[in-house]
Amino acid sequence: METVDIDEAFDAFEERWAPRLLASLNGQELKAAKLEGAFVWHSHPDADELFWVIEGDLTLELEGEPDQQLSDGELGVVPAGVEHRPVADGLAKVVLFEPAGTENTGDADAEDRKREVQTLED
Template identity: 80%
Template structure:
């Protein structure tokens, strides 16, 4: 059985907006990411995306709905096809859960913010 210590996982890298793969199961991927500042508006037409804030504060801005604010220990799911933009005021350590192969920028092209997911080194 594989185990992951989230504290160690977050301590293993410094890059912002560059998710690290920590586990895969049933066609889904569990990633950790350090977020700070604003990301780009995007959607994932075929995939729900879960944001679970481990430490910090994260706002999920939604194009046609009220913003959602998440703090330590809270999670939220952005449904497939909903345009959103994560914004972290300060550093937020976040767990992401989504289908394997989901790009962090979804359907947004030419932003220069797409990050190839790297497996977290053991």
Template identity: 45%
Template sequence: MKTVNLSEKLAMFSSHWDPHVVADYNGNDVMVVKFQGEFPFHVHAGTDDFFLVLEGEMLMDIEGEPPQAVCAGELFVVPKGVSHRPRAEQECKVLLIEPKGEPNSGDPETAAPKPRI
């Protein structure tokens, strides 16, 4: 048991769309990531997708719906099976929670590795 300083963890990398594991929680990876630009549309067939914006603003595109702005201090959950795309015009810092081994793209072939920091 120890405190995890999310600001310190986020300062350890500068890449975008590159989630880093900072803790484990009930079989889930707790990760921090920086968004800028847009991620491809994708689906997580077996799990919901959790986003908590720590700093900045992201837009969540859901196929067939208008984009939804998610600001610092707000969270957004995409239900499993729903095609979505997060994006951010300016750099945005986000906390993610996903089951261990869940690819960030929904597809193991295109997923980014999730290093622990």
């Protein structure tokens, strides 16, 4: 069994919007990401996406619904197919939980923002 120290995980990288794999289980992946600024509008047609804010503030803008504000220790789940855009006012350290292989840009045509999930050692 492997263990992960979440603080050490976030200290291991600086890049924004470039998720790092923390763990895999039952076809799902747990990823650490540092977010800052606004991402692209996108959806994941077949996958729910969990955002868990470890530190900072994150707004989940949701198409046709009120924005969701998340702060330290709070999490929210964007249901499959819901168009959304994460926006971090300042640096936010976030853990993501979603099916393995889920692209960070979902169905958006945003090649410049697409990132492969890396390990902490990358």
